[in-house]
Amino acid sequence: MHDVICGAGGQALVQIEQLEMAGPGWVGIIGANGSGKTTLLKSLGGRLSLLSGSILLDGEAHEASRSALVQRIGFMPDAACLPSDLTGRMVSDLVAAQTAEADQTQALAALREALGLERFWARPVAHYSAGMKQRLALYCAFVGGQRIVLLDEPFNWLDPVSLFDLKQVLRDMAQSDYLLITTLHEPTILLTSCTYGLLLEGGRVRMTLKQADLQRFSQNPAGFEAYVVSALRTGVPGMERAVIA
Numbered sequence: 250m251h252d253v254i255c256g257a258g259g260q261a262l263v264q265i266e267q268l269e270m271a272g273p274g275w276v277g278i279i280g281a282n283g284s285g286k287t288t289l290l291k292s293l294g295g296r297l298s299l300l301s302g303s304i305l306l307d308g309e310a311h312e313a314s315r316s317a318l319v320q321r322i323g324f325m326p327d328a329a330c331l332p333s334d335l336t337g338r339m340v341s342d343l344v345a346a347q348t349a350e351a352d353q354t355q356a357l358a359a360l361r362e363a364l365g366l367e368r369f370w371a372r373p374v375a376h377y378s379a380g381m382k383q384r385l386a387l388y389c390a391f392v393g394g395q396r397i398v399l400l401d402e403p404f405n406w407l408d409p410v411s412l413f414d415l416k417q418v419l420r421d422m423a424q425s426d427y428l429l430i431t432t433l434h435e436p437t438i439l440l441t442s443c444t445y446g447l448l449l450e451g452g453r454v455r456m457t458l459k460q461a462d463l464q465r466f467s468q469n470p471a472g473f474e475a476y477v478v479s480a481l482r483t484g485v486p487g488m489e490r491a492v493i494a
Contacts (some may be wrong), residue, residue, distance in 0.1 A: 253302030255292035272428025321374035348393035
């Protein structure tokens with residue numbers, strides 16, 4: 250991202266001078282409510298138009314082509330907006346048909362098992378609990394076959410067993426050939442699962458945490474949580490340029 254300003258209704262909500270990300274890996278974005286996390290993800294994924302600036306994939310600019318970003322980047326839909334009259338399998342197939350060049354069923358078997366989808370795969374979404382909808386929405390982010398995948402607060406509504414299994418599968422995917430970019434509320438998940446971290450405050454990247462930083466902080470998770478909360482409360486100036494590689 251270069252000189253990016255993104256927002257809604259003409260109002261600037263996120264401003265980033267430069268942000269570079271390279272995969273495979275798992276980028277966790279931490280920020281308070283209203284810090285711009287969801288706006289940033291939607292802009293990265295082509296679901297929201299940029300007010301200015303450009304997004305480059307492999308050196309190719311896509312400032313005017315949201316459709317190109319949609320084709321290249323998987324995005325977790327809003328769980329509350331899934332079509333209620335379709336079954337989970339039908340929703341998954343519908344999303345996959347938009348971008349997938351090959352059937353992802355076998356490739357995503359471990360993810361599907363971790364989410365327990367097949368237990369309610371054939372039910373209409375109208376009969377799903379909030380947790381079931383969350384699992385289906387998360388799975389839909391991957392069915393298009395893209396290797397860059399954006400997940401907005403993916404762990405909401407998940408029970409402890411599903412959360413544990415899902416984090417393990419996502420870690421494995423991030424260590425193979427995926428670049429996962431997720432918004433998070435819990436600093437300890439950033440510490441234990443992610444390879445890189447961003448702290449977003451007031452619509453700006455205030456701090457970057459590389460893998461070495463996270464490994465160092467892993468010796469004191471409680472101290473890391475306090476450090477992150479303090480940074481989000483007070484802001485850390487001078488970090489508008491962030492490079493993650």
